Amino acid sequence: MGAQTLSRRELYREQTRAEIMTIGLRQIADGGAEALSLNAIAKEMAVSGAALYRYFAGRDDLLAALVVQAYEDLARSLEAATARRHRSGPARVHAVAAAYRAWALGQPHCYRLVFSTRLDSGRLASDEIVLASQRSMNVFLDALGSLSPHPGSSGRAVTPALAAQLEAWHRRSTDPALPPETLRLGVTCWTRLHGIMSLELDGHLQATNIDPGLLYRAEVEDLIG
Known part of the structure; x- marks a missing residue:
């Protein structure tokens, strides 16, 4: 009986957290990350503001959860x-790039949430966010790693200092080690397409x-080339 009651509590907790996040994401869609308000969420749910702190430690905690959800x-x-x-390698890169653009156009508020929200407040610079963001980057890296001839074979060498920083960054991932040229191309791909x-x-x-679609595709072709 006790275990069954606990299970119900956990289910209710997850449902309540999901409702809070749904309302919070709607606030962000309407007014940006600045519009996220625990008090407004509590009012819509007809509960006290203090009640929400059973589910999130504060506004930053909720914002971090929404960033992780968007990244996932x-x-x-x-x-x-x-x-x-x-x-083929080029087709995979095109597919990933097209999916990236489609996701951004379909959910611009989520795109801005993950790429325009400051993540330096302590609560937001969490390992959970780093891992969630790396998951999408790993898809880019996997596609770029399938290109043949191998990226970087054109003679554009990666300096030792940059190679060390790229490797330190990539150690946060669980993927196998990749050549510095692929890691650099992954960062370059992300920054240019994000721009x-x-x-x-x-x-x-x-x-x-x-x-913009033609410009975007031309940029992907240039990156592949």
Whole structure:
């Protein structure tokens, strides 16, 4: 009986946490991360503000949970895009890049949440967030590692200092060791595609009359080349 009662409590707790996060994410969709408010969530749920602290230590704790949730959703989207293992290396990179853009366009509030939220407040710079973000990066690295000839074979050497920093960064991952050239290409791919996506989502490319989709695809082709 005791174990059964505990199970019900845990189920109720998970359901309540999920409801809090759903309302919080809706607040972010409407007004950005700054709009996240525990008091407003409590009011919508018709409970006291103090009641929410049974589920989250504070606003930063809730924000961190939402960042992790968004990263995990992004990773699932990217992993689904590479499910067809028989694809060639370039096709896999294109599939991952296309899934990345589709996820950003479909959920711009989640994209901004993970890439525009400051993560230096202690509560937000957690190992959980690092692991969640690395999961999606690993999909990029796996696709880039399948390219042939191997990335970096063009003679663009990675300096020892940069190679050491790339390896230290990658040690946070559980993936097998990758060459510095692949790690560098992964970071380059992420930063360049993120730059285009940020400009597109914020409307900065409209004045150029350039199709963001064509620009994005050209950038992927350049990275593969």
